[in-house]
Structure formats: C-alpha cells, structure tokens
Amino acid sequence: MNTSQSAFAAVLKTLENNKVMVDTREDGIYIRLAGKESQGEAFTLEFVKAYSFYERTRKNERSNTCRFAEHELEILSKSATDPKNRPIIEPFKDEILSLCDKFGKSGQSGGSAPMTATAISHAVKTLMLQEPICPITGIDEEWINVRDVSDDDEMMYQNKRCSALFKSKNGKCWYIDAIVKKVVQTGHCFSGSFWLSKEDYLAGGKSKKIGCAHYIKSFPFVPKTFYIDVIEEEVAKDDWEMYLKNPKQLERVFRYYDKRSL
Secondary structure (H helix, E strand, O other): OOHHHHHHHHHHHHHHOOOEEEEEEOOEEEEEEEOOHHHOOOEOOOOEEEEEOHHHOOOOOOOHHHHHHHHHHHHHHHHOOOOOOOOOOHHHHHHHHHHHHHHHOOOOOOOHHHHHHHHHHHHHHHHHOOOOOOOEOOOHHHEEEOHHHOOOOOEEEEEOOOOOEEEEOOOOEEEOOOEEEEEOOOOOEEOOOEEOOHHHHHHOOHHHEEOOOEEEOOOOEOOOOEEEEEEEEEEEOOEEEEEEOOOOHHHHHHHHEEOOOO
16 A cells, blocks of 8 residues: 555544544535554544635635624714714725635634734734834844934934934944833833933933933844833922932843944
C-alpha cells in the first residue's frame, strides 16, 4: 500500500469510528479529524469546509452578519429624531454594511470571530487616523527632507509614515511624542518639558528639565507614548510650573527610549 492509499485508509477508519469534530459557521459546515495516529487513524489541526451554504444560494445574498448590522443601523437612524444631531456613522452606512457582509462570509467561528473583528476594527481606526499599521523600518524611502522648513540645525528628515519621528543628518532619530505630561490636579495632558522635582524649578537650571522628545533605540520602531504624572503650581500670577510627581515613571520611558537633552 503506497502513502496516499495509507492516508486514505486512515481517514476512512477515523470516519468509521466517528472521531470527527464539526463546526457550523455562517458560510458552511467545517470538520476536523480527531483520530489517534498511534492507532492508524488520521488527525488534523485545522478545520476544513465540508459543505458550503453559499454555493447553493444566490451569489448576491447578504450574510446574517450584514442583515443584523443593517437592522441595527436602521434602528439607530430612527432613534435620532433631531435632524441636527444625526448619528456620526450614518454617512458610512454602505461601507459598514459591506465590511460586515465580507466578515460574515469569511467563515469565522465562535473562537476566531472576536479576535478577527478586533483586528479589523483596530486596523480601520489606525489607518483612518493616518497612523502606521506596522513598525517603522527606517529605510530611505520613508523619509522626506525638511531642512528648508526647519530652523533646527539638527532636524533634517521627517518620517513620511510617522510625522512625529525625525532624523538628523548624523542618522540619530527621535520621536517627539515619547512623553506627554498629565496634570494630576485636572487630568489635562500637554506636550512640552517639565521639571524633575519642585526643588529643581526653584533652583532653576535647564539640565533639570525633561522634554517630550527622545531618541529611539533601533529599527524596526513602534511609536509609543508614555503619560507621565506632573504636579502644576502657580509660582506667580499667571506663571505656572510643572514638576514630576513620581520619578519611577521615567524608568519605563528610558527602557524604551534613549534620553535626549533639551
């Protein structure tokens, strides 16, 4: 008996012993063999489609996911009675339904559907905000020369995929949103520098301040912003200073970035 005949015999034996896992999905019925190979049976890790629902229906029939989404969107539109306050997603109804229909026909199971839906929603949000969907590589094609519009002698190139990433003529790269300061009294967030301690701003000295831009360690690079708690104090009328609340917060910043001085 050759290899193909042996494999076929193992599959038949598995089916005869009813060692088959069945999963009914929106687009069809999937099976996986769960036999014991030590007993001459077949075992497979992946589910394969054994029966397709859509091959026996009209090609343009919408999926259950699409029909559910359409019904929900109709309810959303009807519930918004104020013409000046329409649902923000209403202009994108057709695109949303198209995506839901594609998802519904993709054969997702109960286990994979939440993971896939999360990945799709994250990708759509990232791309709509014009943020990179995968790490920055640092290759020459990613950079544009901004020397003509910059007064900073060090700043030479801006990354086309990540506008907050810059590169100097000597090749050092820094991310200007490495740190965002969060005022503990109000919860408001700001870019810009802050003092390392209250004593430092009382004594003065530029070296005692931390900026928001810091050097990246290497490529590929994934942009990451750290929110650092600061305390805000009015040192004179309309003159405010901010200083670091917890120095340990900077430890995780400089595990990810190299410090860039002001």
